[in-house]
Structures are given as C-alpha cells and as structure tokens.
Amino acid sequence: MTAKLLLVEDMIVEDEEFHHLNNPADGIKPIVKKYLGTPNHAEQLGNKIFFTDGDAKVEVLIVTNEIIRVRLAPHSVFLEEFSYAVPELPETSVEFTLLENEQEFRVTTPAINCHIRKQDFFISFSDKNDHVTSSDAVPMHWEENTQFGGYYVFCTKTCEEQESFFGLGDKATEFNLRGKRLKNWNTDAYSFGYNQDPLYRSIPFYISVSDGIAHGIFFDNTFKAHFDFGGEDPTKTSFWADGGELQYYYIHGPHMMDVVKNYHLLTGTHPMPPLWALGYHQCRWSYYPENKVRVIANGFRQNRIPCDGIYLDIDYMDGYRCFTWSPKYFPNPKKMIADLAANGFKTVVIIDPGIRVDDNYSVFKEGKEKKYFCRRCDDYFMEGHVWPGRCQFPDFTNPEVRAWWGDLFDDLVETGVAGVWNDMNEPAVFGSGTFPDDVRHQYDGYRGSHRKAHNVYGMQMVRATYEGLRKQMKNKRPFTITRAGYSGVQRYSSVWTGDNVASWEHLKLGNIQLQRLSVSGISFCGTDIGGFSGEPDGELFTRWIQMGAFSPFMRAHSAGDTKEREPWSFGEPYTAINRKFIELRYRLIPYLYSAFWEHHRYGFPILRPVVMHEQEEVSNHFRQDEFTYGDKILICPVLEPGQKSRSVYLPKGKWFNFWTLEMVDGGKEVVVPTPLDIMPIFVKAGSVIPEYPVMQYTGEKEIEEVKLNIYYSDYEVNSFLFEDYGETFAYEQDIYLEKKFVVKGTADKLTIQQSMEGLYTPRYEGYHIKLNGLPFKPTKIVADGKEIATISSNSDKTYEFKFSKNFKKIEIFK
Ligand code: MIG
Numbered sequence: 099m100t101a102k103l104l105l106v107e108d109m110i111v112e113d114e115e116f117h118h119l120n121n122p123a124d125g126i127k128p129i130v131k132k133y134l135g136t137p138n139h140a141e142q143l144g145n146k147i148f149f150t151d152g153d154a155k156v157e158v159l160i161v162t163n164e165i166i167r168v169r170l171a172p173h174s175v176f177l178e179e180f181s182y183a184v185p186e187l188p189e190t191s192v193e194f195t196l197l198e199n200e201q202e203f204r205v206t207t208p209a210i211n212c213h214i215r216k217q218d219f220f221i222s223f224s225d226k227n228d229h230v231t232s233s234d235a236v237p238m239h240w241e242e243n244t245q246f247g248g249y250y251v252f253c254t255k256t257c258e259e260q261e262s263f264f265g266l267g268d269k270a271t272e273f274n275l276r277g278k279r280l281k282n283w284n285t286d287a288y289s290f291g292y293n294q295d296p297l298y299r300s301i302p303f304y305i306s307v308s309d310g311i312a313h314g315i316f317f318d319n320t321f322k323a324h325f326d327f328g329g330e331d332p333t334k335t336s337f338w339a340d341g342g343e344l345q346y347y348y349i350h351g352p353h354m355m356d357v358v359k360n361y362h363l364l365t366g367t368h369p370m371p372p373l374w375a376l377g378y379h380q381c382r383w384s385y386y387p388e389n390k391v392r393v394i395a396n397g398f399r400q401n402r403i404p405c406d407g408i409y410l411d412i413d414y415m416d417g418y419r420c421f422t423w424s425p426k427y428f429p430n431p432k433k434m435i436a437d438l439a440a441n442g443f444k445t446v447v448i449i450d451p452g453i454r455v456d457d458n459y460s461v462f463k464e465g466k467e468k469k470y471f472c473r474r475c476d477d478y479f480m481e482g483h484v485w486p487g488r489c490q491f492p493d494f495t496n497p498e499v500r501a502w503w504g505d506l507f508d509d510l511v512e513t514g515v516a517g518v519w520n521d522m523n524e525p526a527v528f529g530s531g532t533f534p535d536d537v538r539h540q541y542d543g544y545r546g547s548h549r550k551a552h553n554v555y556g557m558q559m560v561r562a563t564y565e566g567l568r569k570q571m572k573n574k575r576p577f578t579i580t581r582a583g584y585s586g587v588q589r590y591s592s593v594w595t596g597d598n599v600a601s602w603e604h605l606k607l608g609n610i611q612l613q614r615l616s617v618s619g620i621s622f623c624g625t626d627i628g629g630f631s632g633e634p635d636g637e638l639f640t641r642w643i644q645m646g647a648f649s650p651f652m653r654a655h656s657a658g659d660t661k662e663r664e665p666w667s668f669g670e671p672y673t674a675i676n677r678k679f680i681e682l683r684y685r686l687i688p689y690l691y692s693a694f695w696e697h698h699r700y701g702f703p704i705l706r707p708v709v710m711h712e713q714e715e716v717s718n719h720f721r722q723d724e725f726t727y728g729d730k731i732l733i734c735p736v737l738e739p740g741q742k743s744r745s746v747y748l749p750k751g752k753w754f755n756f757w758t759l760e761m762v763d764g765g766k767e768v769v770v771p772t773p774l775d776i777m778p779i780f781v782k783a784g785s786v787i788p789e790y791p792v793m794q795y796t797g798e799k800e801i802e803e804v805k806l807n808i809y810y811s812d813y814e815v816n817s818f819l820f821e822d823y824g825e826t827f828a829y830e831q832d833i834y835l836e837k838k839f840v841v842k843g844t845a846d847k848l849t850i851q852q853s854m855e856g857l858y859t860p861r862y863e864g865y866h867i868k869l870n871g872l873p874f875k876p877t878k879i880v881a882d883g884k885e886i887a888t889i890s891s892n893s894d895k896t897y898e899f900k901f902s903k904n905f906k907k908i909e910i911f912k
Contacts, residue, residue, distance in 0.1 A: 129244065131252070132172065134219035134237035140203050142196055147205060149214055150174065156219070156238070161347065162190045163209040164360055168221060170344040172240050172249055177343050180544045182554045183318050183585035184364045210350045223313065223348050231313045231350070232306070235334050238344055246535075246549065251319070251344035257328040257335040261308035262719035264354070264709065265618045266325065267301030268595050268611045270294055273707065273722035275304065279329040283322045284553050284582045286526035288597045289631050292607060298524060298596045299583045300553040301618045302337070305357050310714035312351030314361055319345060320553045320584060341549055354710045355702070358617055362701030366589040368622045370698050372575040373824030374444050374796045375517070375592070376690050377406030378680050379653035381446075381626075382663065384411035387427035388434050394664065395443050399794060401666045403677045404684045406795045407577075407653070408438060409519060410447045418486035419459050420449050421506050423513075435514035442795030444516035446577065451523050451559055452489030455481065461506060465492060470499045475536035475547070482527035491525060491533070494558035495551050496540035503559075504566020511570040517577030518563050520591070523556030524582045556582025557590070564590040573827050579651070585619060592622035592651045600629025600660075605642055606737045612649055613725050616705035621697045624651030631657045636668030637739060637774065643676045644777040645735035647683040648727045650690070650704045675775045681792045686731075688788040688804065688819060693728035695820035695836070704728065711749040721747055724778075730785040730817065731756075734770070734778040743771045744778065752783035754809050754871050759894055761871055781807075783871070784815025786839040786850070796824075803864045804903070806839075808850060810871040814842040822858050834858045846874055846912035852905055862903065869897045874912035881908045 135151035142148075145160045155174040159167040165188075169176060197204045203214040213222045222233035235256045240249040263275040271278060271293050282300035290297055302317040304325065317323060321341040328335060337346070349360045380398070385391045391408060398405040414431075416422040423431050435445045453462050453471070465471050471490035472480040479490050492499050507518065525532055532552065539551035560580035567576035578591040587593065595611045598604045608625035615623040627646040628634045634642065643665065646652045656663040665676040696702040703710075706729065708721040724734040724747055732753065734746040748764035755762060755770070756779035762768055770778040781787060789805040804819075822834035835856040842849050848869070869876070872895065879886040881901045889899045901908065 129242050131239050131241045133239040134170075137203065137214055137216060137219050140196065140198065140214075145192065145194070147196055147203075149203065149219075151219060156214070156221075158205060158212055158214070160192050160194045160205065160207060161187055162360070162363070163192055163207045164350040164356065165364070166205070166207075166210070166212050166223070166348045168344075168346055168348065170238050170240070170251065178544060180542065181318055182320070182542075182557065183316075185366075185586075188363050210348075212348070223350070225311065225350065225352065229309070229311065231308070231311055232315070232348060240344065243341065246341060246547065248341045250338065250340055251342065252336065252338040253317075253344055253346065254334050254336040257331075257333055258308045259332075260716055261306055261328070261335075262709075262716075263304050263306055263327040263335070264707075265301070265304035265314070265614065267299045267618045267620070268297055268593075268615050268623075270297060270607050270611065273610045273613060273709075274719050275325075275327045276719075277327060277329050277332075279324070279326045281322065281324050282553060284524035284532075284556060284584075286522065286524050286531070286596075289599050290596070292603055298556075298581050299587070299593065299620075301583075301585050301620070303361055303585060303618055305354055305617065306335075307354065307709065307713045307719060310352075312354045312357050312713060314347075314349035314351075314357035316347040316349060316361060316364065316585070317345070318347065318585065319343065320550055322549070322552075354617065354713055358619070358703055358710075359701035361619055365586040365619055367698045367701055368588045368592070368694075369827075370575060370694060370822075370829055371592070371622065372516075372577055373687070373691060374406040375577045375651075376687050376694070377652075377796050378404055378683060379407035379409065379446070379651075380405050380664065381409035381653050381655035382411065383656065383658040384413035385409070386413045386424070388429070388431075391434065392437070395438055395441055397664060397666065399441065401673065401677070402794070403665050403673075404680050404792065404794050406442070406444055407446055407517065408443045409653075409655075410445065412448055412450070412485055414447060417454065418450075419454050419456070419461070421461055421509060422459075432513045439514060442798055444577070445514065446517035446519055446579070447510060447515050448519045448521055449563065450485065450521050451491050451494070451525050451555075452482070452484035452486055453492065454486035455488045455490055462490070464502075465490070468502065470496070470502060472533070472537050472539065474534070475538060480533055480537045482530065482533070484522060484526065484528055492559075493539055494555060494562055495542060495546075497542060499540075500558065500562035500565065503562040504569060507563070507566045508570050511567065517579070518567060520556070520560045520563055520578065520580040523559045523580060524552075525555050554584045556580055557584045557587040560587065560591040561589075574825055575827065583620070588620050588622065592624070593620055594623065594651065594653065594655075595625045597630045597657075598626050600632035600634040600638065602638060602737065602739060604629050605638065605645065605735070608642075609645060609725075609735055609737065610722050613705050613707045613722065616650075616703040617707065617710065621694075621704040622650050624649040624653055626655035627652070628654050628656055628663050630655055631660070633660055634663075636672040639663070639668055640672045640675050640774060641736050641777075644679050645733075647679040648731075648733045650694070652683060671774065678775065679777075684792050684796075685789045686787070687790055687796065688821070689728060689731070691824075692788070692818050692820040695834075696728070696818065702729075708747060708749060718747075730782045730787060732780040732782070736772045736777055741772050743769055745769050746778045746780070748780060752811060753780040754783060755779075756781050759870055759896070781809050782815065783809055784811030784813065784817075784841045784843075785809045786817035786819070786841060788819045801860070801862045803862050803866050803900070804860075805866045805868060807868050807870060808841060808848075810843050810848055810869070810873065811841055812843050812845075814840060816840055821860050828858075832857050835860065843873075848872065848910040850908045852907075860903070864900050865903050865905070866900050867898065867908070869910065872897065872910070876910045876912065878911045879908065880911070881905050
C-alpha cells in the first residue's frame with residue numbers, strides 16, 4: 099500500500115489534474131489482467147517483425163523455416179535477450195514474406211504460416227495445406243506484479259478434442275499429458291508419489307499431436323511456470339509464469355521426431371559420453387569405508403557380472419565438506435582409485451552445492467573472500483542447513499564462480515576420479531525446501547532474484563562441473579550426472595530421476611519418465627534401478643535390471659537404510675538373470691553408442707515411444723509401456739509381479755522376436771510369454787545390430803572382431819554403426835567412422851551393402867556375421883565377388899561366417 103501511495107504523491111506533484119481530489123488513490127485502477135488489444139501496425143527489422151496495439155508490443159522472430167519465436171512486451175519494452183537454454187539461435191537464412199490483408203498479418207516461411215489476426219491479436223500457426231495447428235483462444239495477457247515488479251504472463255491456446263500432449267521432462271504421471279495441470283519449479287521430491295508435481299527438473303517444452311500433425315511449444319521462461327492441457331477447460335491449453343517474458347517458440351512437425359530434432363537445434367544435444375559410461379554403474383548411499391568399496395568391486399569380478407562405474411556418496415567426504423576426503427574412511431583415495439581402475443572400475447564421486455560455513459575450510463574461505471556465495475536482498479548471506487550443517491551456496495549463475503568451481507575439481511581429477519555426480523542442486527535446503535525468493539543472482543550479468551534463477555541453478559552447477567572437468571581432464575570426455583536441470587542441461591550432463599521407491603508402481607513410472615525425458619531433450623537418463631527407498635524383492639529387482647539394461651544410463655542405487663542391493667544380493671535364480679541382462683547390455687554397447695551418435699549429431703532421441711513411430715493412430719497416444727531403444731530394438735518391460743505373459747504392441751512392419759527369432763507382423767498387439775528370465779525384445783526386420791563380446795568392463799580386452807547380427811527383410815532397411823576412440827573429443831575433428839548398412843532381401847536372395855565415412859580406423863580386422871530369419875537355406879554366399887568357403891549353420895536356421903570389416907557388398911543366394 100505504501101508504495102502505491104508514494105507513487106500517487108509523486109504524481110500529485112507532477113500532475114496538476116489530481117490537485118482537487120480528496121483521495122488520490124481512487125484514481126488508480128485496480129490491478130487486473132490485461133489483454134492485447136488490436137494490432138494496428140507491423141514493422142519489419144531483419145527477421146523480426148513487431149506488432150503493436152499502441153501500448154504493448156509483440157515480436158515475431160523467424161528462426162528457421164519451421165521455428166518461429168513469439169515475445170510480448172506489455173509496455174513495449176522487451177527484456178534484454180538472454181537464455182541459458184538457447185545460447186545461440188541457429189544460423190540459417192530463411193526466406194519469408196509478410197502479407198497484410200483486411201483480416202490479418204501473415205508471415206509465411208517455406209514450411210509454415212504465422213497469422214496475427216487484426217480483430218483481436220490472436221496468433222495462430224498453420225502448415226502448407228492451411229491446416230491450423232495452433233491457435234490462441236484468448237489474446238496473450240499479463241498482470242502486473244506490484245511486489246516484485248514485472249508481470250505474471252499468460253498464453254492460452256485452443257485445445258482440440260483429440261489433441262494429445264507429450265514432453266515436459268520427468269513428470270510422474272501418464273505419458274500423455276492431456277487433462278493435466280502441471281508446474282515447473284525444481285523440487286527435492288524424496289520418495290515422490292504417482293502424480294506428485296513438481297519434481298526435480300523443469301523442461302518447459304511440450305509436443306502436441308492433433309489430427310496426426312505434431313508441433314511443439316518451448317516456453318523459454320525460467321520462472322515458476324504452469325501448464326494446463328485441457329485440464330481446467332477441455333477446449334483450452336494454457337501456459338503461464340510468475341515473471342519474466344512471455345516468450346515461446348512454435349516448432350513445427352509434422353512428425354514428433356521433427357519437433358524433437360528442432361528442439362535440439364535450439365537447446366543442443368548431449369556430447370558423446372565416454373564409452374565406459376554406457377556400461378553398468380553400481381551406486382549406494384554409501385559404500386564406505388574404502389574396504390567396503392573394494393569388496394563390492396571384487397564382488398562384481400567374482401560373480402562375473404560386468405560393471406564399469408562405482409560411486410562414492412556423501413560419506414567419502416570429511417564432514418560432508420565438498421572436495422575433501424574422510425581421513426578415517428578413505429586414508430589413501432589415490433591408491434584406492436588406482437586399484438579400482440586396474441580392476442576396470444571408474445570412480446564417480448558426489449558433489450553437492452552447499453559449502454560448509456567454516457573458516458578453516460579452504461573452499462569456504464576462498465568463496466567468502468571472493469564474494470562467490472549467494473546473498474539475500476538486504477545483502478545477508480543466503481544460509482541454510484544441508485548435510486555439512488550450516489552452509490552457503492555458490493552463485494553458479496555467475497561465470498566467474500563457474501570457472502572457480504570448475505577449477506576446484508583439479509585435486510579430484512588428479513586423484514583419479516572419472517566422473518562427478520551433482521545432487522541437491524534444485525537447490526535443496528533442509529526444512530525450508532529451497533532458497534527464499536529474495537536471494538539475488540548474477541545471472542550472467544542479466545541479474546535476477548531466485549524467482550528467476552531457481553530453475554537454472556542446478557543446470558549452471560553441473561555446467562560448471564562439466565566444463566571444469568573437461569579442462570582438468572585435458573579434453574578427455576568427462577562423465578557428469580545431475581538431479582536438477584532446465585532445458586539445455588543435456589549439453590552438460592546425464593540425469594537420473596531422483597529418489598524413487600522400490601515398488602512396481604515406480605517401475606512403471608520410471609519407464610514413463612525415461613521416455614518422457616527422452617522426447618524432452620534429455621536422452622542420457624536413467625532411474626535408480628531397484629528403487630532408492632524401500633526394499634525390492636528379487637523379482638522386482640530383476641525386472642528393473644531388465645528395463646535398466648535398455649535405459650540410456652544404467653545405474654542401481656539405494657538409500658542408506660536399505661539391505662544390500664547388488665546384482666547378486668538376491669541369490670539364484672536372480673543373480674544369473676541379472677548377469678544375463680547386464681551382459682546383454684554390454685553386448686549391445688556398439689549399438690547404443692551408435693544411437694548416442696545419432697542423438698548427439700542429428701538430435702534423435704535414444705528412447706522412442708510408440709507414438710513417435712505412429713502418431714497418426716490416436717490409440718498410440720495412450721501407449722506408454724513399449725518403446726524402441728534407438729530405432730531398431732523394441733522393448734516392453736514387464737511391469738507386474740508374477741506376470742507369465744503380456745501383450746506387446748508392435749508398430750507396422752516386420753519384427754523378429756529377439757529370443758525365438760520368430761517373425762511377427764506389426765501393426766497389432768501380440769502376446770509374449772514372460773518367464774522371469776525373459777523381457778519382450780523385438781528387432782526390426784532388416785536391421786544390422788552390431789555386438790561386442792561380453793567383457794567385465796568396457797575396454798577389458800581388445801576387440802578382435804565385431805559381430806553383425808543381420809535380420810532378413812523383404813524391404814530395404816538402413817542401419818548405422820558409429821566407431822571412434824571412445825574417450826576423447828577427436829570426433830569433433832571428424833576422427834570417427836560412420837558406417838551405413840543397407841539390407842534388402844527377396845524370396846531367394848539377401849544383399850547387404852556397407853559404406854563408410856570418416857577418418858577413424860578401428861583396430862579389429864573382421865566381422866563375424868550372423869544371418870537371422872532367412873526364409874531360405876543359403877547355398878552360396880558371395881562377398882565382394884569372392885565366395886565364402888566356411889559357413890556354419892545352426893539348428894535355429896541361423897548362419898554364421900566371417901569376412902573383412904571393409905566389405906562393400908555381400909550376397910546370400912538361395
Ligand atoms: O538428502 O547423498 O537423490 O541419490 O544418495 C539426500 C545422499 C541426499 C539424495 C539423492 C540420493 C543420494 C542422497 N541424496
């Protein structure tokens with residue numbers, strides 16, 4: 099109130115007109131939502147077009163042929179352009195036209211139209227066939243925020259009767275978001291429940307599919323944001339935020355895949371991970387002391403269960419002080435890590451953002467001297483309790499702080515640590531949950547309160563971690579994993595879904611969350627296998643390992659108060675089945691690595707839900723169990739206890755049951771037996787699936803030959819294999835090999851052609867080729883003009899032979 103009266107008094111001095119009023123506050127209009135009026139003017143500046151209603155301004159930016167950005171400035175003053183999600187707009191030249199007629203202004207690119215209706219400032223988008231894909235239901239609007247300044251900003255679009263919605267990161271609800279109202283505000287959600295919202299990450303990007311056509315909306319606003327997908331009113335879709343700019347990107351499809359690729363064009367992809375990071379990781383809160391870590395590591399080797407990564411949770415530190423080691427539990431970390439490395443294990447350590455207030459602790463002292471910790475609005479330090487006790491928190495939105503933080507990893511890297519796990523970076527604070535709104539942030543020079551920086555805090559922390567490690571590791575690929583994040587976090591880290599629960603419901607949720615993260619830009623993701631809190635029985639753990647073997651990131655983890663949770667902890671038959679699936683994970687590493695390359699280089703997600711394969715079928719909008727791993731292998735996890743069989747939907751085309759090699763026609767559901775040692779896996783006909791020999795860890799042995807599993811098809815199918823050194827950034831200088839296989843069969847012949855691109859030469863010489871599903875018995879195999887002399891035929895009608903890795907063409911004759 100005071101602020102308002104003062105304002106009015108100022109006006110009295112300046113404005114003659116008010117002098118005769120007894121109560122000048124009567125003249126002030128109450129705060130209400132304001133809507134855009136009518137656009138009376140368009141002005142073009144390069145690829146931006148500005149429209150105004152006389153007071154508010156709207157900017158339409160043509161980013162690419164398929165991407166248009168819309169921004170609103172209530173009184174014509176735009177905020178400075180800056181985004182953590184989109185560091186740079188893609189550089190493409192677009193030819194567009196601006197047209198004006200009686201009804202509208204229309205911006206047309208070779209792919210889409212953006213319409214600005216004169217009558218009411220409604221903004222809509224349509225495709226080349228004038229099919230409207232997205233349209234305002236009310237004009238963009240805002241409400242002044244007297245306490246913090248700025249505005250609450252709102253956008254409301256129409257929602258079609260059969261429109262479906264996907265995306266938004268890791269929401270713990272059905273895959274299709276139709277009918278839901280959800281919030282983005284990074285939250286430490288220990289043991290989150292089904293439908294609990296918000297969770298750890300904020301990804302303000304969704305995909306709509308309506309009439310078989312997909313488009314995406316990326317609402318690049320870091321404030322607390324809300325989405326309603328026909329929940330309040332089935333005819334409306336809305337998104338709004340507590341501050342910042344109403345700024346969104348319309349991303350055209352028509353396929354979901356196009357939308358996701360274009361979202362990656364804006365926000366980036368995950369860099370290639372070190373190959374070992376695709377292996378199995380074992381985690382626990384916590385393995386200590388040192389001897390326990392050694393016992394666990396040896397347990398893997400003794401049980402012949404492959405494992406590449408072992409984690410140290412918070413107890414490795416000295417009083418939870420980041421960048422220190424407990425002298426009691428880990429007296430000689432360098433020796434321990436070296437011994438683990440000699441045994442094939444990479445060590446990953448946890449690092450939290452809270453720095454203990456302690457003048458005898460160098461990290462605190464330095465951060466304090468350099469003024470790197472966050473402060474409240476009145477300049478007090480932001481203090482809160484976390485594991486180390488009373489803590490202060492680096493302002494990771496300050497580039498100087500990020501550089502300092504990155505350099506703090508020099509000792510850990512010197513000690514031999516291969517990866518870093520950033521936890522508690524929502525940021526989480528005991529008791530209060532997170533920072534108060536008034537905490538100030540440098541925000542890369544653009545300034546802001548915690549309202550604006552909260553959702554990017556964790557992302558900037560892991561960015562500092564990743565960039566620091568990359569520098570300290572002299573350009574070897576670092577491995578990082580984070581709990582919190584915002585759009586674009588995939589450029590710096592993998593993620594896990596946080597503190598889940600050892601229940602069948604959470605196995606189901608995890609399956610959905612990973613598919614959702616994957617279509618929301620975060621392909622390198624995994625759940626805590628087995629469930630973080632609570633106790634899984636052997637069956638649940640094994641079913642989770644089976645699903646986890648096909649999660650881009652595979653790690654088992656458990657809370658401190660739970661029983662032993664290693665893949666052999668449940669005895670037989672579980673140990674043997676867990677081993678079988680972890681071995682399968684390792685056999686398929688070259689396939690996963692190739693899918694990763696497709697992600698990194700071309701923006702394909704690694705996990706692809708069924709709807710992404712067949713979006714035109716509305717029934718597929720509600721399928722959430724099965725997905726493909728890359729584009730060739732279809733997985734359907736078993737999600738119920740005691741399940742003897744389950745039905746699996748196969749997209750159209752021909753598929754081979756991975757276990758029986760039976761060929762099945764897709765486009766329908768099939769019933770598959772699911773004894774405990776089987777999870778339904780199908781391979782697309784025509785695929786070439788590369789396979790490594792089972793090893794106890796990646797790089798245990800030199801690869802002597804690569805197995806190519808070829809699946810017959812009577813139509814043409816392409817497959818890819820990516821190979822490189824697996825641990826440096828040489829691929830950025832084109833030191834890699836991208837192989838393409840083309841498989842095509844007829845009733846009496848199968849042809850496989852190979853072509854290659856790139857500068858890398860793998861050390862192995864030959865392929866071990868296995869032919870699956872041939873509809874005939876081969877009488878002759880000719881490779882590059884030479885007849886193959888030795889072919890072994892197996893009882894399951896598969897055939898094997900060896901040939902040079904450089905073959906160009908192999909023909910198999912009936
Ligand atoms: O307050 O570091 O989600 O994975 O084991 C709990 C201890 C802090 C939460 C993480 C969990 C981790 C645990 N952390």
